[in-house]
Amino acid sequence: MPELPEVTTIVFGLNKKVKGLTIKDVWTDLPTGRQTGLRKQDIRSLKNPEYYKQFKKEVIGKKILKSERVGKNVLTHLSGNKTLLFHMKMTGHLLYGKWKQEKENNKLIWKPIKEGTPLSDPYNKFLHIIFYLSNGYELAFSDVRKFGKVVLLDKGKEFESKDLKHLGPDPMKENFSFTDFKKALMKxxxxxxxxxxxxxxxxxxxxxxxxxxxxxxxxxxxxxxxxxxxxxxxxxxxxxxxxxxxxxxxxxxxxxxxxxxxxxxxxxxxxxxxxxxxxxxxxxxxxxxxxxxxxxxxxxxxxxxxxxxxxxx
Ligand SMILES: [Zn+2]
The missing domain is CATH 1.10.8.50 (Helicase, Ruva Protein; domain 3)
Structure with a gap:
């Protein structure tokens, strides 16, 4: 599971590659197409077609602002006072590139348009969510086990969400002292x-x-x-x-x-x-x-x- 350094690396990449771009469209193969049978934890996720519909409506046309890390979460702030939250869980990671869909063994799979780059790594082919960007590139969420989380929050209220409100202090925050560290652990x-x-x-x-x-x-x-x-x-x-x-x-x-x-x-x-x-x-x-x-x-x-x-x- 990606931990603090891996999530920090993702945030560096987002601020380098997608900051300033606009989301033109969203694709996912996660929704099951039916509301019954959804597990409780999937109600507020793109696996819920109702949630996905609303999510798509709200992110299309939004500009991508700064991204930051909170614990193991990525927060990507958008225009219109919205914030995308990504949690990689077991196997999720974000990728920037261009893909095309091809049929392989009767299954549709995503293939990078340019072959022979790191995007062709077998761990990078499990694309389940794609954001189409204003420069013609895509931001994709690859996740073999599909436990990753992508939700939309109201900016300024992120820390009231159940995703973040329980989180303890961050060991890499500049003002985080030895006293804070010991105090947190001794709970x-x-x-x-x-x-x-x-x-x-x-x-x-x-x-x-x-x-x-x-x-x-x-x-x-x-x-x-x-x-x-x-x-x-x-x-x-x-x-x-x-x-x-x-x-x-x-x-x-x-x-x-x-x-x-x-x-x-x-x-x-x-x-x-x-x-x-x-x-x-x-x-x-x-x-x-x-x-x-x-x-x-x-x-x-x-x-x-x-x-x-x-x-x-
Ligand atoms: Zn030893």
Whole structure:
């Protein structure tokens, strides 16, 4: 799932490629064409034909203004006081290009007009929503598993929406201090650190990959209870959080899974993993001869070094 650095990369791309353009039309293959049988979470989604109809009416003719990241969400502000919210969920990502529809094995599929570019990457072919833009290009939402979210909000009221109102502070905000960080985490002092770092209501933007890397860097076991973590260790976790997220942003995010930037290209952070999915390997920390193990924390996999990340008690 795209985390803070990947979503930041998407926002950079949007501000570079689509800012200032007007939405001419929208296409989707998501609506089922019937209202009955919609799951509750799909009522306010493009999977609901009624919602889609209204959505389309409201976005056509709107100019794309600035995009920004909030937690793992992309907010794209539009003229007319509207804001598009994208959440990538498991496998969603946005792409900029031009496509044509072709028949393959009796199924209509989208193919990039220009072959041999990163847009031809197999992870970029699951287009389910397309925005047609005033310069002849398209902004498309590719999503293998179709869990991604695209909704329209009223500008200025975004943070009252159920999409954003629960979100905790952002670790990459300039004025976010160590005190804010510790205060946010200590709301769950009996919780396991890895699980708390990934709880969007506590702190927003961090998921499975970066929580593993942050804890490896700080020498803290993913199952360590917050109340057993010392002041110095908290400082190390805070520093590692900012450094690792910043480094990944500079590398264009992590493409170990489906993530691609809006030009369809892979990020490079997957080449720098020191612990995530390194099970069985000797720890890369200088002087440490431990082995990387895999465990479960709160239903999610966690990777850690048995030696320099041993539990304190
Ligand atoms: Zn180690």
């Amino acid at each position: 769950k002092k009996d919780g396991a650190i890895k699980q708390i770092l990934m709880t969007q209501e506590i702190i927003s933007g961090i998921g499975n990959i970066y929580s593993d890397e942050i804890l490896w860097q700080s020498g803290i076991n993913p199952k360590e209870r917050l109340k057993n973590i010392s002041e110095q260790d908290f400082k190390n976790i805070f520093k590692a959080t900012r450094n690792i997220l910043d480094r990944s942003i500079k590398m264009g995010g992590d493409s170990m899974s489906d993530f691609r930037n809006i030009e369809g290209e892979r990020g490079k952070y997957q080449n720098c993993h020191l612990v995530y999915r390194q099970t069985g390997k000797v720890c890369k920390k200088k002087g440490c001869k431990g082995v990387i193990l895999r465990t479960k924390v709160g239903g999610r996999s966690a990777h850690f070094c048995e030696t320099h990340q041993a539990l304190k008690k």
